Amino acid sequence: MLIYRIPNSIAIIKNANSCPNCKLILNIRDMIPVISYLKLRGKCRSCKVKIPRYYLIVEILTPLVFIALYLIYGMNFDLFLNLALWSMLIITFIIDLEHMVVSDAVLFMFSPAVIIYIIATGASWAGHLIGLAVGFSFFLSIYLITKLIYKQEAFGFGDVMLSGVVGWFLGFENAILIGIMSFLIAFTAIIFLKAIGKNLKKDMEIPFAPFICIAAVVSAMFGEEIISLYWRLGYMWI
DSSP states (O other): OHHHHTTTTOOSSSSOOBOTTTOOBOOGGGOSTTHHHHHTTTBOTTTOOBOOHHHHHHHHHHHHHHHHHHHHHOSSHHHHHHHHHHHHHHHHHHHHHHHSOOOHHHHHHHTHHHHHHHHHHTOOHHHHHHHHHHHHHHHHHHHHHHHHHHSSOSSOHHHHHHHHHHHHHHOHHHHHHHHHHHHHHHHHHHHHHHHTTOOOOTTOOOOOHHHHHHHHHHHHHHHHHHHHHHHHHHHHHO
C-alpha cells in the first residue's frame, strides 16, 4: 500500500484501496497477500489491467524477512529496530526503482524507531548521531563535488538523505561501509548489465537508492564481521 500511495500522493489512511486504473474499490478477498494476486492471475478483477509484479514479490519477501528477523533477535527492541529498518529499505528500494525518487515521507516515518530504541535500551545517542552525520556528509560531499566539477548530479539528494537515515539506524562504522559498498555494488551491476548486452547510454539515469539499500542489508547482517576482517587485514600489513 505504501509503495503505491506515497509516490502518487494518496492519503495512507483516509482513502479505500482501489484499482489505479478503473478505481474499483477493493474488497477483502482482493487484498489477501499472495493468494489474491495468484487467484486474479496478476490482473484487476474488473478492468483486467495488470498488477505490477513487485506486489507479489513484496508480499512474499516481507513476511519471510520478518520471520527471519524474529528468529535472529527474538521478541525485543533489536527486533523492533530491524523491522523498521528493513521495512524502510524494502519500500524505498521499490519506489526508487519504479519512480526514480526517494520519499522523504518514508524516511521520516521510520526514523523515530531509532529514538524509541535508544530510550528503551539505553543505547548511546552518540553512535547513532555520528552515523547520521557520517552517512549524510559522505554522500553530500560526492553530490556537491560532482555537481561542481561535472555540472550534473551523480545521484539525487534523496540518496543523500537515505544514506544519512541508514547511518542513523546502523551507526558510523556501518555508514562508511555502506557508502563504499553501494558504489561497488553499483559498479558491479553496471558492468554486469553491459556484459549481457544492455545498452546503457552515457546520460542515462539509474536509480541509486537500491544500491544503498542492498549495501545497508549486507551491513546490517554482516557489518561487524566485515569491519573486523578489515581491521585484521590492516594489522597484517603493518
